[in-house]
Amino acid sequence: MKSMKNLKFTNELKGIGPKLKWFLFTQMQDLKLTSDYINFICPDANREMSNPIENLEKMVRQSLIREFSPEIQNLKSFDLLVATVMHNIQVKSLQGDAVTEEELELD
16 A cells, blocks of 8 residues: 555656656746846846847847747748837837827827
8 A cells, every 4th residue: 555655656756757847947938038138128237238129139039939949940931020020019119109209299
C-alpha cells in the first residue's frame, strides 16, 4: 500500500516537471519583455534613447516571436507582418494625438 502511494507521488512529480519548466519559461519571457517595455517607457537618465521607432520595432518582433513561435521569423511575410503592426501602432498614436488636440481646442 505504501509503495502504491510512493508510485502515485512519483508519477505526479513526473507530470509536474514539464509543466513547471514551461511555466518558468513563460514567466522569464514575460519578465524579459516587460523589462524591455519598462526600459523603453522610462529610460535610465544615464542612457540615451537611440531611436524609439527602432526600439518599438524590436519589441514588436519579440512579441510576435513569443506569441507564435521562433519559426515565424523564417517566414517570408514576417517583415510584412512587423511593418503592418508598426503601421497600426503609428496610426492609432496619431489618432490619439488628433483627439487630444480636438479636446484642447474645445477647452
